Amino acid sequence: xxxxxxxxxxTDLVEMAPHFQFAHSVDCVIFGYDKGVLNxxxxxxxxxxxxxxxxxxxxxxxxxxxxxxxSYRVLRERTGLTDxxxxxxxxxxxxxxxxxxxxxxxxxxxxxxxRDHQLKSIDNALQWRSVNDIDTMAFDHKMILDxxxxxxxxxxxxxxxIFNLLEKKFSLRNLQLVFEQILGMSFDRRNFRKKxxxxxxxxxxxxxxxxxKHRPGKLYSFNREAYDQIxxxxxxxxxx
Amino acid sequence: xxxxxxxxxxTDLVEMAPHFQFAHSVDCVIFGYDKGVLNxxxxxxxxxxxxxxxxxxxxxxxxxxxxxxxSYRVLRERTGLTDxxxxxxxxxxxxxxxxxxxxxxxxxxxxxxxRDHQLKSIDNALQWRSVNDIDTMAFDHKMILDxxxxxxxxxxxxxxxIFNLLEKKFSLRNLQLVFEQILGMSFDRRNFRKKxxxxxxxxxxxxxxxxxKHRPGKLYSFNREAYDQIxxxxxxxxxx
DNA sequence: ACAAAAGTGTTGCTGGTACACCCATGT
DNA sequence: ACATGGGTGTACCAGCAACACTTTTGT
Numbered sequence: 385x386x387x388x389x390x391x392x393x394x395t396d397l398v399e400m401a402p403h404f405q406f407a408h409s410v411d412c413v414i415f416g417y418d419k420g421v422l423n424x425x426x427x428x429x430x431x432x433x434x435x436x437x438x439x440x441x442x443x444x445x446x447x448x449x450x451x452x453x454x455s456y457r458v459l460r461e462r463t464g465l466t467d468x469x470x471x472x473x474x475x476x477x478x479x480x481x482x483x484x485x486x487x488x489x490x491x492x493x494x495x496x497x498x499r500d501h502q503l504k505s506i507d508n509a510l511q512w513r514s515v516n517d518i519d520t521m522a523f524d525h526k527m528i529l530d531x532x533x534x535x536x537x538x539x540x541x542x543x544x545x546i547f548n549l550l551e552k553k554f555s556l557r558n559l560q561l562v563f564e565q566i567l568g569m570s571f572d573r574r575n576f577r578k579k580x581x582x583x584x585x586x587x588x589x590x591x592x593x594x595x596x597k598h599r600p601g602k603l604y605s606f607n608r609e610a611y612d613q614i615x616x617x618x619x620x621x622x623x624x
Numbered sequence: 625x626x627x628x629x630x631x632x633x634x635t636d637l638v639e640m641a642p643h644f645q646f647a648h649s650v651d652c653v654i655f656g657y658d659k660g661v662l663n664x665x666x667x668x669x670x671x672x673x674x675x676x677x678x679x680x681x682x683x684x685x686x687x688x689x690x691x692x693x694x695s696y697r698v699l700r701e702r703t704g705l706t707d708x709x710x711x712x713x714x715x716x717x718x719x720x721x722x723x724x725x726x727x728x729x730x731x732x733x734x735x736x737x738x739r740d741h742q743l744k745s746i747d748n749a750l751q752w753r754s755v756n757d758i759d760t761m762a763f764d765h766k767m768i769l770d771x772x773x774x775x776x777x778x779x780x781x782x783x784x785x786i787f788n789l790l791e792k793k794f795s796l797r798n799l800q801l802v803f804e805q806i807l808g809m810s811f812d813r814r815n816f817r818k819k820x821x822x823x824x825x826x827x828x829x830x831x832x833x834x835x836x837k838h839r840p841g842k843l844y845s846f847n848r849e850a851y852d853q854i855x856x857x858x859x860x861x862x863x864x
Numbered sequence: 865a866c867a868a869a870a871g872t873g874t875t876g877c878t879g880g881t882a883c884a885c886c887c888a889t890g891t
Numbered sequence: 892a893c894a895t896g897g898g899t900g901t902a903c904c905a906g907c908a909a910c911a912c913t914t915t916t917g918t
Contacts, residue, residue, distance in 0.1 A: 403684045405687060406642045445646070447718055475715040488648055560789075572908070573907065574871085574909095597869095598915080599871085600870080813898090817899090834897090837890045838890070838896040839890095
């Protein structure tokens with residue numbers, strides 16, 4: 385009995401040939417936050433079975449491309465961004481998930497801030513859609529989106545990735561709004577501030593908001609160096 | 625410009641053919657707990673490049689098989705178990721990860737208890753190895769094992785999956801030992817008891833340990849129904 | 865003046881941690 | 892009798908939740 389994970393290289397190659405018939409793709413679930421709303425970047429599908437429905441940004445994996453590299457490429461090609469948060473979430477491999485054949489896809493979660501880096505409008509079929517407004521999507525993409533949303537909710541409480549959604553300098557109010565938006569809860573302002581300050585991850589930028597029609601708030605930035613230090617010694621979570 | 629995730633079915637099939645050349649596999653990281661040690665079920669590789677090294681239990685995905693179904697099949701075929709905890713963890717898709725060609729693999733985490741269900745010894749190359757004794761493995765399997773261990777550490781604090789490692793009836797001592805073993809910490813016995821009891825997830829079975837050479841402890845079981853109820857309303861975590 | 869949000873402290877409660885003694889069983 | 896772990900309660904401390912008023916800016 386052959387006990388290896390794969391048949392030996394020495395065994396008849398014909399035996400293995402039928403296995404090398406899968407296609408693999410990556411799909412990027414790109415979240416952005418704008419004016420109080422959590423958005424996801426979508427494109428209208430022009431696949432005949434799903435024409436006009438919303439679809440995630442993805443592409444087929446190339447024969448000599450690492451999986452992670454492919455997701456990075458998709459993000460770069462579609463948005464022009466090159467230095468964003470990007471992390472693998474889950475792989476979807478149902479037999480019938482794609483009409484074109486056996487395509488297995490790996491979903492990636494990405495967080496970008498739309499202000500600092502303006503999107504290249506290479507492709508005007510691209511659109512930011514509020515995650516709350518999305519009911520149906522092409523393929524199994526709604527399921528993929530939901531999986532990524534669940535992971536997002538978990539991860540913002542485990543690691544300080546939420547800052548990727550904001551500009552480098554942000555007000556505490558905005559930070560709180562993003563948390564509230566994603567988690568679907570609301571927090572007491574004073575307690576939220578205390579909690580965030582005691583993490584030691586925020587740096588007062590000595591600047592104020594501009595052009596707001598109320599008392600301007602201080603601007604802060606995320607101190608990544610401090611985070612890297614603290615994390616070595618202890619868990620740094622923001623459990624709500 | 626073609627904006628769909630995949631080329632249309634109508635476009636030249638020749639265009640897509642080069643993409644359907646990947647193989648896909650699943651690898652199961654099967655953890656078991658026995659006499660104070662966290663083990664993982666491994667097999668000696670007989671792939672020429674890695675002969676004699678330890679390898680995870682895996683197999684190639686079949687053309688008409690769902691991804692999850694494949695992991696389930698591997699577990700069933702190798703261990704004879706059919707009703708175990710099994711969950712997808714991560715997909716590894718480096719170009720050169722497998723000598724036989726472009727094989728992408730999805731890792732699954734599985735927890736089994738060795739006592740309740742005796743392993744079929746179909747295959748005597750199978751062996752339980754202490755996770756602490758494993759340094760190198762075939763392919764990229766050490767990396768996969770490490771990823772699954774990290775996920776295991778996280779998940780036992782988020783969901784009551786740890787009970788899958790124990791027999792149906794277990795002593796609090798054993799439960800605590802499994803936690804300590806996996807997390808690499810030790811806890812105060814009284815505080816551990818209080819914490820577990822206040823979850824409301826343990827049922828006193830009215831039975832005692834047998835054949836222990838000290839005062840026998842009470843046996844408890846995990847109350848899944850209670851968990852399902854509680855979980856609907858609130859988060860049920862066991863943060864340590 | 866009004867509207868909108870910024871900024872700020874205290875109190876009570878809850879949950880975690882630290883800690884020591886007697887009990888039941890096998891040898 | 893001894894060794895091994897089972898079983899139990901309390902006191903302290905830290906972190907969380909609840910809560911209201913004054914300040915700054917734009918209109």
